[in-house]
Amino acid sequence: xxxxxxxxxxxxxxxxxxxxxxxxxxxxxxxxxxxxxxxxxxxxxxxxxxxxxxxxxxxxxxxxxxxxxxxxxxxxxxxxxxxxxxxxxxxxxxxxxxxxxxxxxxxxxxxxxxxxxxxxxxxxxxxxxxxxxxxxxxxxxxxxxxxxxxxxxxxxxxxxxxxxxxxxxxxxxxxxxxxxxxxxxxxxxxxxxxxxxxxxxxxxxxxxxxxxxxxxxxxxxxxxxxxxxxxxxxxxxxxxxxxxxxxxxxxxxxxxxxxxxxxxxxxxxxxxxxxxxxxxxxxxxxxxxxxxxxxxxxxxxxxxxxxxxxxxxxxxxxxxxxxxxxxxxxxxxxxxxxxxxxxxxxxxxxxxxxxxxxxxxxxxxxxxxxxxxxxxxxxxxxxxxxxxxxxxxxxxxxxxx
Amino acid sequence: xxxxxxxxxxxxxxxxxxxxxxxxxxxxxxxxxxxxxxxxxxxxxxxxxxxxxxxxxxxxxxxxxxxxxxxxxxxxxxxxxxxxxxxxxxxxxxxxxxxxxxxxxxxxxxxxxxxxxxxxxxxxxxxxxxxxxxxxxxxxxxxxxxxxxxxxxxxxxxxxxxxxxxxxxxxxxxxxxxxxxxxxxxxxxxxxxxxxxxxxxxxxxxxxxxxxxxxxxxxxxxxxxxxxxxxxxxxxxxxxxxxxxxxxxxxxxxxxxxxxxxxxxxxxxxxxxxxxxxxxxxxxxxxxxxxxxxxxxxxxxxxxxxxxxxxxxxxxxxxxxxxxxxxxxxxxxxxxxxxxxxxxxxxxxxxxxxxxxxxxxxxxxxxxxxxxxxxxxxxxxxxxxxx
Numbered sequence: 041x042x043x044x045x046x047x048x049x050x051x052x053x054x055x056x057x058x059x060x061x062x063x064x065x066x067x068x069x070x071x072x073x074x075x076x077x078x079x080x081x082x083x084x085x086x087x088x089x090x091x092x093x094x095x096x097x098x099x100x101x102x103x104x105x106x107x108x109x110x111x112x113x114x115x116x117x118x119x120x121x122x123x124x125x126x127x128x129x130x131x132x133x134x135x136x137x138x139x140x141x142x143x144x145x146x147x148x149x150x151x152x153x154x155x156x157x158x159x160x161x162x163x164x165x166x167x168x169x170x171x172x173x174x175x176x177x178x179x180x181x182x183x184x185x186x187x188x189x190x191x192x193x194x195x196x197x198x199x200x201x202x203x204x205x206x207x208x209x210x211x212x213x214x215x216x217x218x219x220x221x222x223x224x225x226x227x228x229x230x231x232x233x234x235x236x237x238x239x240x241x242x243x244x245x246x247x248x249x250x251x252x253x254x255x256x257x258x259x260x261x262x263x264x265x266x267x268x269x270x271x272x273x274x275x276x277x278x279x280x281x282x283x284x285x286x287x288x289x290x291x292x293x294x295x296x297x298x299x300x301x302x303x304x305x306x307x308x309x310x311x312x313x314x315x316x317x318x319x320x321x322x323x324x325x326x327x328x329x330x331x332x333x334x335x336x337x338x339x340x341x342x343x344x345x346x347x348x349x350x351x352x353x354x355x356x357x358x359x360x361x362x363x364x365x366x367x368x369x370x371x372x373x374x375x376x377x378x379x380x381x382x383x384x385x386x387x388x389x390x391x392x393x394x395x396x397x398x399x400x401x402x403x404x405x406x407x408x409x410x411x412x413x414x415x416x417x418x419x420x421x422x423x424x425x426x427x428x429x430x431x432x433x434x435x436x437x438x439x440x441x
Numbered sequence: 442x443x444x445x446x447x448x449x450x451x452x453x454x455x456x457x458x459x460x461x462x463x464x465x466x467x468x469x470x471x472x473x474x475x476x477x478x479x480x481x482x483x484x485x486x487x488x489x490x491x492x493x494x495x496x497x498x499x500x501x502x503x504x505x506x507x508x509x510x511x512x513x514x515x516x517x518x519x520x521x522x523x524x525x526x527x528x529x530x531x532x533x534x535x536x537x538x539x540x541x542x543x544x545x546x547x548x549x550x551x552x553x554x555x556x557x558x559x560x561x562x563x564x565x566x567x568x569x570x571x572x573x574x575x576x577x578x579x580x581x582x583x584x585x586x587x588x589x590x591x592x593x594x595x596x597x598x599x600x601x602x603x604x605x606x607x608x609x610x611x612x613x614x615x616x617x618x619x620x621x622x623x624x625x626x627x628x629x630x631x632x633x634x635x636x637x638x639x640x641x642x643x644x645x646x647x648x649x650x651x652x653x654x655x656x657x658x659x660x661x662x663x664x665x666x667x668x669x670x671x672x673x674x675x676x677x678x679x680x681x682x683x684x685x686x687x688x689x690x691x692x693x694x695x696x697x698x699x700x701x702x703x704x705x706x707x708x709x710x711x712x713x714x715x716x717x718x719x720x721x722x723x724x725x726x727x728x729x730x731x732x733x734x735x736x737x738x739x740x741x742x743x744x745x746x747x748x749x750x751x752x753x754x755x756x757x758x759x760x761x762x763x764x765x766x767x768x769x770x771x772x773x774x775x776x777x778x779x780x781x782x783x784x785x786x787x788x789x790x791x792x793x794x795x796x797x798x799x800x801x802x803x804x805x806x807x808x809x810x811x812x813x814x815x816x817x818x819x820x821x822x823x824x825x826x827x828x
Binding site: 067068071074075078079081082086089111112113114115117118119151152153154160162163164165218219251252285297306309312313316317319320321323324326327328330331385386387388390393395 | 457458461462464465468469471472475476479501502503504531533538539596597598599601605607677690691692694695696698699701702703706709710712713714716717718720721724
C-alpha cells in the first residue's frame, strides 16, 4: 500500500457504496441479521439462566454467619442435631449476642412438603423450614412484603416470594394442609432473591410437633467475630466438647456447595447449545455474504477496473459483515433482555432434593459476550467471501454479465 | 426416483451454497438429536418403568422412614407377587456427596423385583450370602475402576454405625447391568445387604425407606395400590402407593422448567434455520427461472414442476437431517464416556428419529412451498424473456 491515506479513502468510499446499496439487498441482509440475532438471543438467555441460578445461591448467606450440621453431613436434609446439642451450641461464647444477651442463633428443621406448581397437579418437593425466633435477627436481609410474621406456638406460616409465585395455594390468607395439620399463610417474605425465597417458614416448635420430629437438622448463627479467628474459636470450642460432633461451615461456603451439580449442568448445556448454534449460523452468514458478493460481482469488478485496490474491497466487505452482525447481536441481546430478564423458573436441585426457584439475569457482561459472539460470527462469515471478491480476476468477473 | 439425478443436479448447481446450507441443517438436527436425548434422559425413568411394579413410600414425604414390619402385611395383599424393602444410605464417596445412590436391600427379594437387571447367578448367590456384601452397576464399576472382591469404603451422611463412626466398608461381590440403554441408567446404584446394615447402624433400626411390589396383573395396579394404603390408613405410618411410572413421571415433572427451556431453545434454533435456508432456497429458484421455463416448454406440467421444487427441498432436508441425526447418534457415546457416568446414559431413541423425520418434512414444506408455488405460476413466455 503506497499511500495509506488513499487506501483509507478507498475503504471509506467502497463501504459507503455498500451501505447505500443495502436497501436493494434488504432480503439477504435481513437474513444475516435474523440468523445472528437468533444465535445471540439463545446464547444470552441460556447463560442468563445459569447466571440467575448462581446469583440465587451466591447471594444466600453472609460470610459472618455459619451453619452447623452433624459431622459428616454436607446438606441439611441428611443432617441431624438434637435438642441438647443446639442448647450447648447456642451457649458458646464464639456466637454473637443481641442487645438483651440472647444468642443470635436459630436451630432449624427442614421437611419437604408436596405442593403442585400453579396450574398443575403433580407434587413438588418444597422445603418447609421451622425456625426459632433468632432466625429473624440473624437474617437481617429478610423483609415481610405482605401480611405479618407468624405467631409463636400457632400453625401459621410465612411464604418466600418465589415459592408464592411458583406454587399453588400460597397466597396470604389461604390455608394449606400438610400431614394432619392445617396451616394458615399469614405473610410473604423476601430475602433479596436468595434460596430462602423458595421456602415456607414456620415456628420450629410447632413444625416439630406437627411433623413428629424430635430433633433439628441444623443451626444457623452469627459469629461474634466474623474473621477467620472467630470461626476458628467456634470450631475449637466445638471440638473440645465431646458431646458435640458438629461440622461448621460459613454460609456462603455451604450454599456454594449446594449449587455444584446443577450449576455445572446449566452452564455446560448453555455453552454447548450456543457453540453449535454459532457454527450453524456461521454457515448461514457465509452463505448470505457469498450470495451478496455474487450478486455484486460486476459492480466490484468495475470498481477494481477503475483503480480501487483489492485490500480496500476486502476490508469494506468485512465492515459490512461486521455491521450486520452487530445489528443482529444487538437485536438478539435486546430480545433476550425483553423476554427473559426477570422471568422466574424453578427446578429440582439434585444436591438438596428440593425445589429451588430463580430468575433469569441478563447482565451487561452477558450482553457484551453476546455481541462478541455476533462479531466473531460476522468476521468468520465475511472473511472468505471478501477474499473471493478481491481475488476474482477483473476480466472474468466483468464477462459474467 | 427417475428424477433424482435432475434434483441432485439442481441442488448442487452451486456447490458452495448448498454445502453451507446443508451444514447449517446438519448442525440444527445434531442439536435436536442431542437435546432430545437429554430430554429423554430426564424422562427415561418413566419409559423404563415396569407396569407391574408399584412403589410404597411414607404418605407425606418420601424421606420419612416406614417400619420394616409393613413388609409382611403388604405381602399378604391379594395380587402382590413379591415385595422388597429398600432404604437410603446417603452415600459420600471420596468426599463427594451423593456421588451415587446406595440402597440397603434384601438381596434376593430386591433383585427379584427387577428382572431386567442382569447379574451372574454365582454373584447373586454371593450377594445373598455375604452380610457385608454389595453389588454395583457396571457403569459405576467402570467409572471408579472397582474390581470384584475388593473393599468399598463408603461414608454415610445419614447413618452412623453403633460405634458412632460414619465410615462404612462393604465387599464388592457382583456387578449388575442391563441390556436396554434406557434401563441402564437405573443400574447406576450400589446395593448393600440390609441384614448387616440394619444391625450395624446406630439409629433407625427396623425402619426402611420404601417398598417395591411386583403384581400379577398390571390392570390391578390402581386397586392394589389403594388396598395397600387402606391397610395402613390412620396408623402412625400411613403410606402412599403408586405404579413406578407415576413416581418417575413425578420426578421428571419436578425437573420442570428446565425441560420447557430446552424446548424453547429448539424452537429458536429451527426458526433461525428456517429463515436462513428458506432464503437460500428462494434465491436458488429465482436464479433458475429460465431453466424451469424450459422444463415447462419441454412438456412438464405445472404440477410436476411444483413437485420438483418441493422435492428438492425435501431432498435437502433429508440429507441434512439424516446426517445431523446420524452425527448425534455417533457423538452421544463419546459424551456418555466424558460425563463418566455421572449423568444418565444419553442415546437417540426411535421416537426421536421419527420426530426428526416429521420436523424435516415440515421444514422442507415451509421452505419449499413458496418458491414451488412461484414456479407453478410461471408463464413460459415471461420467464424466458426474463420478465
